[in-house]
Amino acid sequence: MKKFFDNIFRYKSNKKINGYMVAGSIITGLIILMVIVGLFYMPYDPTKMDSSCKLQGISLKHIMGTDNMGRDVFSRVMYGSRVTLLIAIGTVTMGVVIGSIIGAFTGYYGGMLDEVLMRIIDALFAFPSILLALVFVSLFGTGTYQVIISLGIAFVPSFARIVRSEVLRCRNMDYIESARLQGVPDLRIIFVHIIPNTKDTMIPSILIGFNNAVLAEAGLSYLGIGSQPPYASLGKMLSDAQSYMFTTPSYVLSIGMTIVLMILGFAFLGEGLGKDKRG
Amino acid sequence: MEDQVLSVKKLNVFYKNRDGKFIKKQTRKQVLFDISFDLKEGEVLGIAGESGCGKSTLVKTIVGINKDYDGEIIQKYPDPQMVFQDPYGSLNPAKTVGWLLKEPLRVDKNRKWTEEEMNERAKTILDSVELPENMMERYPSQLSGGQRQRVCIAVALMRNPKILICDEPVSALDVTIQAQIMNLLRNLHDKLNISIIFISHDLRVVYQISDNVMIMKNGRIQEYGETKELYRHPKAEYTKQLLKAAGIRGSI
Numbered sequence: 001m002k003k004f005f006d007n008i009f010r011y012k013s014n015k016k017i018n019g020y021m022v023a024g025s026i027i028t029g030l031i032i033l034m035v036i037v038g039l040f041y042m043p044y045d046p047t048k049m050d051s052s053c054k055l056q057g058i059s060l061k062h063i064m065g066t067d068n069m070g071r072d073v074f075s076r077v078m079y080g081s082r083v084t085l086l087i088a089i090g091t092v093t094m095g096v097v098i099g100s101i102i103g104a105f106t107g108y109y110g111g112m113l114d115e116v117l118m119r120i121i122d123a124l125f126a127f128p129s130i131l132l133a134l135v136f137v138s139l140f141g142t143g144t145y146q147v148i149i150s151l152g153i154a155f156v157p158s159f160a161r162i163v164r165s166e167v168l169r170c171r172n173m174d175y176i177e178s179a180r181l182q183g184v185p186d187l188r189i190i191f192v193h194i195i196p197n198t199k200d201t202m203i204p205s206i207l208i209g210f211n212n213a214v215l216a217e218a219g220l221s222y223l224g225i226g227s228q229p230p231y232a233s234l235g236k237m238l239s240d241a242q243s244y245m246f247t248t249p250s251y252v253l254s255i256g257m258t259i260v261l262m263i264l265g266f267a268f269l270g271e272g273l274g275k276d277k278r279g
Numbered sequence: 280m281e282d283q284v285l286s287v288k289k290l291n292v293f294y295k296n297r298d299g300k301f302i303k304k305q306t307r308k309q310v311l312f313d314i315s316f317d318l319k320e321g322e323v324l325g326i327a328g329e330s331g332c333g334k335s336t337l338v339k340t341i342v343g344i345n346k347d348y349d350g351e352i353i354q355k356y357p358d359p360q361m362v363f364q365d366p367y368g369s370l371n372p373a374k375t376v377g378w379l380l381k382e383p384l385r386v387d388k389n390r391k392w393t394e395e396e397m398n399e400r401a402k403t404i405l406d407s408v409e410l411p412e413n414m415m416e417r418y419p420s421q422l423s424g425g426q427r428q429r430v431c432i433a434v435a436l437m438r439n440p441k442i443l444i445c446d447e448p449v450s451a452l453d454v455t456i457q458a459q460i461m462n463l464l465r466n467l468h469d470k471l472n473i474s475i476i477f478i479s480h481d482l483r484v485v486y487q488i489s490d491n492v493m494i495m496k497n498g499r500i501q502e503y504g505e506t507k508e509l510y511r512h513p514k515a516e517y518t519k520q521l522l523k524a525a526g527i528r529g530s531i
């Protein structure tokens with residue numbers, strides 16, 4: 001698969017244009033554009049039902065058709081992308097911020113605190129994040145914000161580990177010793193001197209994190225514990241749409257394609273950034 | 280006795296052994312044995328010895344990086360500064376040269392520096408290490424090894440330290456660049472009246488700059504004395520060997 005895309009983009013890469021980067025930016029740009037336009041304008045009210053035009057195929061009036069309650073699928077996709085993106089951003093932000101703090105302190109100070117926290121993180125890490133999220137959802141209840149918090153906590157271990165290993169790598173570098181000799185306080189060393197050096201590893205991980213968040217949210221929605229109707233995320237819509245897979249394929253396909261594009265966009269950006277660094 | 284900036288007495292230094300995977304057995308191994316010496320105001324002390332003999336350990340203990348030691352380290356002035364061997368690892372790759380130069384001033388506990396004062400100071404110091412002002416916007420990755428080492432020296436000098444410790448500052452550089460950096464260090468020494476501890480495994484380089492020399496082996500001082508005298512009339516067998524290996528015997 002990877003090779004296939006490498007080949008497609010080889011022509012461009014040779015000319016010093018990073019194909020992944022271009023493709024990723026275009027796809028992600030389009031999705032973000034759709035979400036931003038959706039804030040001000042949608043062709044139809046995404047919650048407005050119309051029993052006279054249920055489960056229609058693709059037409060000029062409804063470019064992605066209508067759903068089982070006669071709602072315009074494209075408008076709902078615009079809205080659902082917003083919810084999904086919000087959940088992804090919230091989840092990843094939470095995972096990165098809390099994970100960075102834990103990882104930075106344990107990596108920098110080591111010792112007992114490190115041992116204990118890392119064993120806890122290891123234990124959490126042994127479960128798939130979706131399972132962890134399930135546990136937390138059962139504690140916090142369902143709804144968009146509860147999902148963000150649950151998934152966010154479930155994402156903390158992976159980011160904590162990445163940051164910790166990066167901090168361990170930098171901690172004994174001469175430039176950190178040199179900063180200590182100048183009398184730079186520990187907190188400033190950690191957050192001003194070390195953390196900026198983790199960005200080459202963190203940015204691709206954050207992009208992968210977005211994808212995992214989108215997928216995990218879709219998974220939760222599929223189990224019926226994601227965001228609640230009528231303000232559905234893409235994942236929730238997909239699970240609603242699957243019953244009509246054979247009668248109105250355009251319904252489920254348009255939602256599925258949007259999720260796929262969203263994930264591809266982030267994945268290409270991540271790959272492109274990695275390529276940029278490698279040369 | 281009054282003009283000593285640093286006095287080290289009967290220093291023994293230990294490292295933790297790095298074994299014990301699960302239960303951390305805290306065994307110590309001793310790396311420095313009974314080191315004593317004085318550094319006078321304006322003196323350049325050269326430390327030589329094969330790699331692994333404990334030169335870095337000694338200076339790292341003096342500046343406070345190693346904490347497990349006994350003996351006395353008496354310093355007249357706070358904050359000795361250090362230039363490290365590897366010019367590629369001693370500048371933070373995420374920061375510009377200007378930012379790195381100003382950092383010692385931002386965290387200066389003795390006074391508050393305004394942005395203008397910091398810029399002025401950075402320019403002055405850049406000038407004294409013979410680098411152009413436009414270096415300030417560059418990142419370390421855009422500099423050569425010699426330029427990096429100049430920046431490291433500049434950073435170390437920002438707060439006017441009384442002691443500058445150079446741990447093999449030229450060992451990673453080409454011979455021509457080595458000569459330039461040695462020249463620079465000598466000029467700075469004359470101009471700023473600082474005391475310097477200069478480490479190298481290369482006896483020729485040590486000879487160029489030192490007033491006194493200390494020869495180390497396996498964590499002990501083998502010989503310690505005035506440079507010319509020590510090079511002409513080495514007493515310790517080990518010193519003679521080193522001089523011979525360096526092809527210096529008789530030529531100085």
Ligand SMILES: Nc1ncnc2c1ncn2[C@@H]1O[C@H](COP(=O)(O)OP(=O)(O)O)[C@@H](O)[C@H]1O
Binds near residue numbers: 294330331336337
């Ligand atoms: N952090 C450390 N922990 C344990 N042993 C160390 C550490 N650093 C250096 N050593 C050991 O201490 C000895 C002296 O090392 P060092 O001071 O770096 O020598 P030099 O600078 O003269 O080459 C060596 O045997 C080295 O292996």
Ligand SMILES: [Mg+2]
Binds near residue numbers: 334447
């Ligand atoms: Mg050394």
